[in-house]
Amino acid sequence: MVDAVVFDLDGVLIDSEPVWEQVRRAYVAEAGGRWLPDSQRRLMGMSTSEWARYLSRELGVGRPPEVVAAEVIDRMAARYAEELPLLPGAVEAVRRTAGQWPLGLASSSPPRLIRTVLETTGLAPRFAVTMSTEEVSCGKPAPDVYLAVAGKLGVAPGTCVAIEDSSNGLRAAHTAGMRVVAVPQHAYPPEPDALALADQVLAGLDELTVEVLRGGPVLR
Template identity: 60%
Template sequence: MDAVIFDLDGVLVDSETVWDATRRAVVAEHGGTWTEQASRALMGMSTPEWARYLVDELGARLTAERAAEVVVDRMAERYAAGPPVLPGAVEVVRAVGRDYPVAIASSSPPVLIDAFLDATGLADLVGVALSSEEVGAGKPEPDVYLEAANRLGVAPRDCVAVEDSTNGLRSALAAGMTVVAVPNPHFPPEVDVLARAGSVLNEVSELPTTLTTL
């Protein structure tokens, strides 16, 4: 493998439940109704996609643009106190970065990716930090992974992608990458999708050793 591309939410930061609670609150405050399917459906969507979902599917009485603004502002306030970095995540990125070019391919908006990089001091190490807002479609489409590989100058087939969710795994698999799964304990990926991963880890700290076996 020639490069490693990390997802952010659920892999490096424990933020999936924060996103979920924030979106739920905004929907409820603006006259919408949360559904049983919503949490999983939203995972991996780009900001424009999930904002439209809050309005069109869940009935929040906002424009999609305003829904995105409200949710992202609240997430930024949470990150201002320090992003919820998962234990060992920074050390793993540094360890991997000693041997491979590394990138982040995330569904988070750029402001939150930048907040993570600034808070952890990883900005100089991560060669590419890309939001799905900056490409054609969010996960499960492969766009964000393909563009991250392109910006690294590495063929997708020569990249390892590290993912936690069903839509994230589908995105990386569709990009033709070797996929290492770190299943999200709050929203476990679908079993049939997880089975397609090249390796499944209990926690991200196992990644440096795992890379030597791929």
């Protein structure tokens, strides 16, 4: 039984991971820090406070985390104002899903950027609950944000389907007890052990049909 569907945002509805990487990588370089080979993988799923501390302390930015967060988010907002990197089929997938179940959004993006995306796309009314990992104790791969969204929706986590793409997101949704549908991005593929946690793996959002969300097969 499915009582609700919970979407991730970055990498699921918008192709924002390349933008986040470009913005944060440039920010670190300008501050005299050093970007590490595994930095992007580690950052995916972190809450704002977590990645701001990571840039400040681990990557050598040397500015207070709250300053790092504000400056990076400003740059991201400016990039979104230039062009919102919507993924193919995102708006349609949300609309057809919202016609069947209440929707939640469990995102690692800050609330400011979540609002920007949902208002720009006109999708804000489709979501009954939206939450950022800023609003819970720990970011992904901890299950906190998924559990909080299910609680606000008034449903058991085990009756929710989560739509995810990243390793940390897949782990978070699985640990929360949700059925997990993975829509991996080729540029930032999840680790094999994380992908193995998904109940279904789709090639794109066009395959995210009502039948698939109910547990049916993917028709290709």
